[in-house]
Amino acid sequence: MSSIPSLESLHAIGAAQQPRYPDRARLDAAVARLRGAPPLVFAGECDDLTEKLAAVSRGEAFLLQGGDCAETFDGVTADNVRNKLRVLLQMAVILTYAGSVPVVKVGRLAGQYAKPRSSDDETRVVDGESVTLPAYRGDAVNGFDFTPESRIPDPQRLVEVYHASAATLNLVRAFVTGGYADLRQVHTWNTDFVKESPVGQRYEVMASEIDRALSFMSAIGADPEELRRVDFHSSHEALLMEYEHAMTRIDSRTQQPYNVSGHFVWIGERTRQLDGAHVEYFRHLRNPIGVKLGPTATADDALALAAKLNPENTPGRLTFITRFGAEKIRDGLPRLVEKVTAEGVQVAWVCDPMHGNTFTSSTGYKTRRFDDVVGEVQGFFDVHRALGTWPGGILVEMTGDDVTECIGGGEELDEHGLAHRYESVVDPRLNRVQSLELAFLVAEMLRAADTRRG
Numbered sequence: 500m501s502s503i504p505s506l507e508s509l510h511a512i513g514a515a516q517q518p519r520y521p522d523r524a525r526l527d528a529a530v531a532r533l534r535g536a537p538p539l540v541f542a543g544e545c546d547d548l549t550e551k552l553a554a555v556s557r558g559e560a561f562l563l564q565g566g567d568c569a570e571t572f573d574g575v576t577a578d579n580v581r582n583k584l585r586v587l588l589q590m591a592v593i594l595t596y597a598g599s600v601p602v603v604k605v606g607r608l609a610g611q612y613a614k615p616r617s618s619d620d621e622t623r624v625v626d627g628e629s630v631t632l633p634a635y636r637g638d639a640v641n642g643f644d645f646t647p648e649s650r651i652p653d654p655q656r657l658v659e660v661y662h663a664s665a666a667t668l669n670l671v672r673a674f675v676t677g678g679y680a681d682l683r684q685v686h687t688w689n690t691d692f693v694k695e696s697p698v699g700q701r702y703e704v705m706a707s708e709i710d711r712a713l714s715f716m717s718a719i720g721a722d723p724e725e726l727r728r729v730d731f732h733s734s735h736e737a738l739l740m741e742y743e744h745a746m747t748r749i750d751s752r753t754q755q756p757y758n759v760s761g762h763f764v765w766i767g768e769r770t771r772q773l774d775g776a777h778v779e780y781f782r783h784l785r786n787p788i789g790v791k792l793g794p795t796a797t798a799d800d801a802l803a804l805a806a807k808l809n810p811e812n813t814p815g816r817l818t819f820i821t822r823f824g825a826e827k828i829r830d831g832l833p834r835l836v837e838k839v840t841a842e843g844v845q846v847a848w849v850c851d852p853m854h855g856n857t858f859t860s861s862t863g864y865k866t867r868r869f870d871d872v873v874g875e876v877q878g879f880f881d882v883h884r885a886l887g888t889w890p891g892g893i894l895v896e897m898t899g900d901d902v903t904e905c906i907g908g909g910e911e912l913d914e915h916g917l918a919h920r921y922e923s924v925v926d927p928r929l930n931r932v933q934s935l936e937l938a939f940l941v942a943e944m945l946r947a948a949d950t951r952r953g
């Protein structure tokens with residue numbers, strides 16, 4: 500397990516969902532730049548997250564993982580990063596306080612720039628004519644603008660991903676250790692449009708209770724350091740072989756390979772082939788890793804992936820992120836969980852309630868219903884409760900802004916409202932109000948799950 504397969508050998512296997520770069524020399528130059536770039540994360544931090552995810556797999560903690568579907572270079576601004584972090588902190592407090600469970604906090608950020616697509620092409624009507632161009636594959640690959648030039652894969656973008664991720668992570672680290680994430684700030688995270696909403700007011704009540712508890716602790720002389728900062732980790736789908744391979748290094752402490760572009764990396768639903776290049780690459784890493792499992796995944800697929808990716812059955816090393824869709828989860832998930840559990844495989848189970856619930860609205864927007872998102876999470880909790888296993892966490896696509904991308908929620912956004920502020924470049928995200936609403940609902944589910952565990 501201590502070597503990294505060569506990039507050539509991975510490409511020889513045939514990696515799915517890779518861009519076709521027209522200029523090999525430019526690609527080689529970008530990869531060389533990345534190979535010489537300092538790590539974005541440290542191996543010891545990855546090990547720390549593995550420990551935390553081991554607690555999730557034992558049923559002692561809950562994972563909150565969230566962020567944009569696709570980060571963009573334009574989105575690397577102080578406001579954007581702070582807003583996203585703020586709603587994640589709010590969600591984490593809701594889950595911890597109302598759900599009474601330790602929460603492992605992981606951002607889907609500082610690296611989430613590459614997207615697998617269903618189709619290689621996109622067709623639009625431009626000036627009355629049908630035009631087909633290569634699909635947008637994330638800012639890591641090509642431009643979102645619908646022009647032939649913009650859609651050409653540009654390897655220099657890989658270097659830009661590195662710098663954008665470094666800037667984001669730097670700011671996040673400053674926020675989480677420099678006072679912004681201090682629990683005494685619990686009220687100040689609840690500002691602007693959210694504060695007046697019903698969920699914002701519910702949050703205010705909870706924040707006041709937390710304030711009282713903090714004052715009590717302070718009065719009795721207890722002032723733990725843990726209240727002043729939070730542990731926060733980064734994650735992304737490790738999709739592009741050139742980037743991920745160049746950011747894989749041998750850790751000087753352990754002589755083991757780590758992907759140093761993010762703490763947690765996952766394999767997507769479209770690239771989890773057992774004999775594929777992604778699985779081959781991931782099996783060498785020592786980071787905590789995830790694999791998406793959609794409705795076509797069989798229990799034997801899950802077992803074979805676990806055997807290959809985590810042969811030592813190390814707790815916390817492997818997370819299965821299921822994304823069946825609200826309609827299919829109650830039928831599809833039990834067979835996976837039953838067999839994996841019966842075989843003694845150590846895994847954290849996490850629910851992605853987004854990717855099985857996407858559809859195109861009558862107004863032409865890619866969207867999701869808030870009720871389907873909640874329905875899938877509820878199905879996830881119900882299945883685990885019935886099997887006596889632990890619903891270990893959620894992975895959500897969300898933003899800290901007031902966007903209009905998912906239908907429903909307390910603000911009752913409908914199909915016609917989507918046009919108002921639809922900003923995602925790929926899949927629809929929960930806005931801040933919807934994210935907080937989801938957190939309160941999941942906290943209730945967690946409380947019910949905990950009561951049943953006794």
Ligand SMILES: O=C[C@H](O)[C@H](O)COP(=O)(O)O
Pocket residue numbers: 568614615616617618854925926
């Ligand atoms: O975010 C996930 C995928 O990249 C996305 O769902 C693919 O979307 P597409 O079906 O529009 O290509």
Ligand SMILES: C=C(OP(=O)(O)O)C(=O)O
Pocket residue numbers: 568615736766767768769791822851854
């Ligand atoms: C592409 C994604 O999901 P999936 O692989 O489950 O489709 C994603 O999470 O961005």
